[in-house]
Amino acid sequence: MSDDNLDRAGRLDTATLSDAMDKLGIGGQCLGIKPLDPAFRLLGRAVTFQYAAAASPAGSVGDYIDDVPPGSVVVLDNGGREDATVWGDILTSVAHRRGIAGTLIDGACRDTDLARSLGYPVFSRSYSMRTGKDRVQLETSDTVVTIGDARVAPGDIVRGDADGAVVLPRSHEDAILAAAEEIERAEASIRTALDQGMRLDEARKQLNYHQLQRRNAD
Template identity: 30%
Template sequence: MAELGFQVNVHKHTVSNATLKKFAKFAVANISDVMNRTNGTVDLRPFHKGGKILGRALTVKTAPGDNLMVHKAINMAAPGDVIVVDAGGAQRNAIIGEIMSSLAEKKKIAGFVIDGPIRDVDALSKGKFPVFARGISHRGPYKEGPGEINVTVSIDGMIVHPGDIIVGDQDGLLAIRPEIADELAKLVAAVEKKEKEILAQIAKGTLDRSWVDKILQAKGVLK
């Protein structure tokens, strides 16, 4: 594993606003199903009041408990960016709190995803600015570095590249590569259409559940 150093890289986004907006209406669970249920985070949770996170990833890799490069990322971020912080999953020192969250919201940043803890949860939980994190710590961060901006990071095992689409809701988070986004959106739209049809059949009492016994028969459980 390469030693963490100091890097500030500039990344030119390739995802159009039109492509990004396609994912605003999709449930993360349905996107995950289309992505074979293998991608995404399971241990990070939302600390804001409802709503979805959606935007292009501005990635930060930082030493555990240090947020110097997160401050730099806020300065660099464009409206609609999601600041994605790989803090190694360490739980001792918070990476952001109310002040940094308020500043990011003022700059129209789309939210934070932090593989590490946060603080000022009482304040953050009352707002709608999206913040996903691994946990909580009252201990403040250091501002010494090292850290790297716009490099590939790992968030709870999910690989995130600069410029990836980040989408999250109460069920969790996903990172989507730009080159597959449009085709993925078509597949997810088909899944959501099918789901609506199933819910309509449930409401009418017409849903066919024979598939359950067919699977069990194929496995030799039923005759």
């Protein structure tokens, strides 16, 4: 299915999208979340899962992967826990085979060598060998979650690169993308001016660069 806004987001980096969100006063930066490999790129719409501490008896960490649509990003909120992993090699293998776009975790993953060797994008707070089994359990899915202080709702655009990950709230994605594209055009013009010998301060002044990134007045 065609998804023009997803295509537009894929042509922009996370820094530019972050600047656009700052300009509009919209949150979405997944602070503290990094790619396992700086070469990883993440782009897709979110399918969300919420974890909680394990009950007694403990529930499953989750066997949901076969129901995630290809092209989606698996988004796992484990509350930032770094002592109980919620993603490993079997999930990576199945997700890669099914054409899932990647995984975003506020928490820890493991079996990182396989993700790197397959080129399957995993963005997480950390990684560890320690299993989440009997420590955490999948509590609910298709719900609003929090990843690195960013609110993520099902269907939101997730974009990740070497600098981290951002989430574009669906109700604001048109405005964010338009602002980011404007910033991108201005920065491209500045680089052209610099290549032609102009001073940086003059190029930024002529292209109204600082105003372009300043937060809009309420």
